[in-house]
Amino acid sequence: MGIESCVYEDDRLGIIHVRVLSTARRFIARWKNGEVYITIPPDTSPAQYDKVLEGFIPELLACKPKPPALFYDGYRFDGFDWSFEIRHSDGLNPLAMLSQLKMHGDRPHWIIMVGPDVDFSDPAHCKHISRYIDKHAAHVARKTLIHFAKEVAAQSGQHVTGWEVSHGLRTLGKCSSEGKISLSCRLAYLPPELRRYTITHELAHLTHFDHSPAFHALWAKLYGEPLPPVKQRLKSYRWPVY
Numbered sequence: 001m002g003i004e005s006c007v008y009e010d011d012r013l014g015i016i017h018v019r020v021l022s023t024a025r026r027f028i029a030r031w032k033n034g035e036v037y038i039t040i041p042p043d044t045s046p047a048q049y050d051k052v053l054e055g056f057i058p059e060l061l062a063c064k065p066k067p068p069a070l071f072y073d074g075y076r077f078d079g080f081d082w083s084f085e086i087r088h089s090d091g092l093n094p095l096a097m098l099s100q101l102k103m104h105g106d107r108p109h110w111i112i113m114v115g116p117d118v119d120f121s122d123p124a125h126c127k128h129i130s131r132y133i134d135k136h137a138a139h140v141a142r143k144t145l146i147h148f149a150k151e152v153a154a155q156s157g158q159h160v161t162g163w164e165v166s167h168g169l170r171t172l173g174k175c176s177s178e179g180k181i182s183l184s185c186r187l188a189y190l191p192p193e194l195r196r197y198t199i200t201h202e203l204a205h206l207t208h209f210d211h212s213p214a215f216h217a218l219w220a221k222l223y224g225e226p227l228p229p230v231k232q233r234l235k236s237y238r239w240p241v242y
């Protein structure tokens with residue numbers, strides 16, 4: 001009995017789609033969307049198949065496509081209170097970027113248009129795109145994030161002397177000895193519970209400038225429930241920007 005068309009998972013290659021083609025005279029293997037597609041002639045025995053596949057493996061592994069780039073034409077980010085999409089546009093200057101705002105109800109949606117020469121596989125270009133998207137995140141942060149933070153602060157009873165939106169990439173929040181809190185525009189990419197997690201952290205710092213047990217007790221009290229184990233989630237969060 002020959003092998004029939006099927007899909008299975010291989011330890012080394014991942015998903016493999018096998019297709020028996022009556023006109024096939026030899027094996028053909030290729031990658032498509034991160035999965036392997038193998039075309040085989042009819043009446044291929046399992047032993048024959050295994051032997052040919054073994055021969056293919058080094059070559060297939062060598063040309064295994066990299067995971068898709070973070071940005072691509074048609075990419076969409078759907079945040080809690082805003083969204084954006086990326087579109088290649090031939091009408092722009094080679095490396096230019098432009099955005100168009102479309103309100104979806106009270107949620108801003110930006111169409112970020114990138115010029116024809118922007119290369120999504122070039123990290124320098126992606127950084128450039130990220131900084132550009134961050135400006136939109138900062139806009140959202142100034143509008144809705146700060147508003148939300150003020151509400152959380154009012155409920156907490158902590159006195160904040162001023163609010164500010166920063167462009168911190170790793171530091172999501174900071175608080176000064178004068179009682180000013182600065183929140184990174186990057187918080188705008190996060191869902192409300194992670195925003196609140198960071199905001200209450202900074203509010204607790206208004207009383208305790210360290211990470212002592214007293215600080216943690218106050219933080220949990222301001223958060224209003226036991227602090228969720230989101231530290232890992234925050235660390236492993238894949239930002240839609242670099």
Ligand SMILES: [Zn+2]
Nearest residue numbers: 201205210211
């Ligand atoms: Zn802290």
